[in-house]
Amino acid sequence: MTRKAMPISSEMGWSSVDRILVRGYDLCDDIIGKLNLGDMAYLEITGRLPSEAESTMFNAILVTLVEHGLTPMAIAARLTYLGAPESLQSAVAAGLCGMGTTFAGTAEGAARVLHETLADNPEQSIEVMSDDIVSRYRSAKTSIPGIGHNLHKPQDPRATRLFKVAEEHGFSGRYVKLMKGIADAATRQFGKDLPVNATGAIGALCCELGISWKAARGIAVMGRSVGLVGHLVEEQGNPIAKEVWLRTEEEAHDNAQHEEESAP
Amino acid sequence: MTRKAMPISSEMGWSSVDRILVRGYDLCDDIIGKLNLGDMAYLEITGRLPSEAESTMFNAILVTLVEHGLTPMAIAARLTYLGAPESLQSAVAAGLCGMGTTFAGTAEGAARVLHETLADNPEQSIEVMSDDIVSRYRSAKTSIPGIGHNLHKPQDPRATRLFKVAEEHGFSGRYVKLMKGIADAATRQFGKDLPVNATGAIGALCCELGISWKAARGIAVMGRSVGLVGHLVEEQGNPIAKEVWLRTEEEAHDNAQHEEESAP
Amino acid sequence: MTRKAMPISSEMGWSSVDRILVRGYDLCDDIIGKLNLGDMAYLEITGRLPSEAESTMFNAILVTLVEHGLTPMAIAARLTYLGAPESLQSAVAAGLCGMGTTFAGTAEGAARVLHETLADNPEQSIEVMSDDIVSRYRSAKTSIPGIGHNLHKPQDPRATRLFKVAEEHGFSGRYVKLMKGIADAATRQFGKDLPVNATGAIGALCCELGISWKAARGIAVMGRSVGLVGHLVEEQGNPIAKEVWLRTEEEAHDNAQHEEESAP
């Protein structure tokens, strides 16, 4: 073997007999009883404690993504729990696996397009950049990340609220302006209401907080994990997975039998 | 088909055109910008907002479980991300799948034994109940959930700290007393330091907060999901998974080659 | 650090520039074009190639577990694919996570009880051992692994068929006899039809093949992975996940709205 080994290091945390350090902070002295879960998430992602404004903004982002009712992810988690009630963690894992391009991918995609556009065009006006972005997606016939919602029209109330929190706490900068500009350009070019949606607002606000676009999906995952646990705790007391399963199986069975009977 | 269909219902949340409700609260008016992620988790689990004391206690529990360095879960998540960097959510899922009996199971197990013991023996003294519990596990030769730690001795500093937060906020009730009683009885019966560990403290404090023992594992999952995302964001900038993989594969290869060469 | 490092080794396989070895066999010369997937699975589990009889028996076990229609696992996999169509592997993973105590656990449990009973009581009659086993589960009020089926009565046709294949190929030994004895004892003691089910037959036949009871669950996983992929390929052409999701969400929404309206 001739490969030169690379060192393995991590700044996340370590333990000794009487101490646990997390990103340089003492878990017992500095964290337990002092930080809330959102601030802890901020520490994990950035390596430092948030200011009060950052704490409010970051927690606002995190709580937005926790709960959205009986999503495909929540139903998949509940069905998994039905089969493996001894492994609640695996039911959450099953739910998370469905958090792909459609949902978490758009927060990431929005953060990325904002980050790259503003890094590449420091001098350009918001309007020109916005029109360019929309034209590019339009000609590629792909949807613009963070824009439009099939239910929430003409505004996504979560985006409206998040932008208000951002304004109140000093996070309404260029990324927010560009995100709103993209929505305006899309509405103009497509001739219908295409507002910033929740994931678009979250993508923009991750950028405002200085969080890498690559981490944006992770922030969605943090929030949704909390929500999936919530659904499983409800499932413990008010189970619905078995009913979803039986109805699905029975209808498919009835349709399949029918086809067999009508065969020559 | 003769089965009578059961209704499907959920109180977690639902959306209309201009509103998202979560457990009866308006996401935009009552939650975003007002609740931190730990309070949101409390709402998801219990259906109501926490008092200030409950918020401090519950967040203290949640942050305790977020980070413990390069655990098997964190390494598994990083290796998964190496193979599927387009699916960060699946890497978190892979990490969570390893949160089984050894770790999350003990928080659940501790909460369960405390809950069942105090429900069944309302009149008995802590000492008698504790001795009974330890004797039972001792004769079954299985470890007592929430007791003992291979590194943190003679005390687990996280348990010490959590119990202090509990005392300061009015959560140092019978469950905490029984958990400490079990540690004392174990130390006496086995003749060596067997302190309450972090998962034992968390099990007891879930009971004090009125949270079902069945949900205790879920609370561990909420915290650890945040930590796994943290590790993956570090992996983006300071990757170690490839090195862990290559070293493991190379050593196994070297050992296998050696065996082949030394064969007759 | 004072811990003595242990060597890392694996006999599963390794590669050089022009060869891939799997458990000592050359992948290109000995395996590709010569072994079927079930024989490859046998090689992976046991480290050697199966005889013709072993191949037939082991493949019979494997194919039994592949497909059982729209199970909770299959529906969970399809819902996951809806959210993350770019990660088919994660949708299979989500489905597998639900293969817990209820299903895969019983094949393992049956193999374990047969293995341990015959190892501990080499001299006892099948009838006495069977009655003891059933009495033990009966007094513990837990179900006997591998016994009984809510749909397939008075016989599970899969068990009947597997036992026939076993007889034809010389695998109808003591483990099969004990499994059948347990079903007879259960039917006697409970006074109703309690046949050997598919997982009971599989547990017994794993034992007959000399496969560890700890691996029995893995054999179920191998088969079901194939079936879950099958469901996802059907989902690509005939999607049902979105309909399952929407119906579930809508009904929960309707029920929740109704409750709100009827509130004082």
Next chain:
Amino acid sequence: MTRKAMPISSEMGWSSVDRILVRGYDLCDDIIGKLNLGDMAYLEITGRLPSEAESTMFNAILVTLVEHGLTPMAIAARLTYLGAPESLQSAVAAGLCGMGTTFAGTAEGAARVLHETLADNPEQSIEVMSDDIVSRYRSAKTSIPGIGHNLHKPQDPRATRLFKVAEEHGFSGRYVKLMKGIADAATRQFGKDLPVNATGAIGALCCELGISWKAARGIAVMGRSVGLVGHLVEEQGNPIAKEVWLRTEEEAHDNAQHEEESAP
């Protein structure tokens, strides 16, 4: 609610009291004891039984992907099993989650490019199509799916072997020719050995078998699931996960301590 419900149907399988049907075949009469796992996989994917040639070819593809030693997936599965030994299925799931763009994605990508190229250019010569494909990837600076291997040079022996099996069984058609043509064009254009690799051969042979490119990733998943179970069964007898974990954690700890000590 005004949405029109769509029917739910599935042709995968269903059960009645005394029968289990799988894609129209009787599980007990037609499948158990008659089909091997690879043929069953073929039935699941295509809805019909394979001919002898198809069975040989399809099983050859499947077994190629089962085992490749201590891959990141295999190590992740073993680490997960360490934390949750009661859930072998979740350890396999964790391993599968890492089967992303790098590995399974290239089989899919190769099948897709072959399928789309030949569908769009029925009249063009292999050489012209190959040169166009390579030029396109070259100018996009992305790697060509199915081409090149960092270890296996100048040929990937698995591809060589698979193509030989294809030739012997009548599957060496236009897709195989185009795949080889792409490798030749890549070798010419880049001026170094760029052979067809195993996933490239598999992509081409899926096309020859008439399997949709969208299913190619699923075929990789079927094979690798078998291999991951194999690794976990080895882990039961020859555990290495704990050693991988401890070494990783200790080295990171040592490096972190060092940095702390050297801080001013």
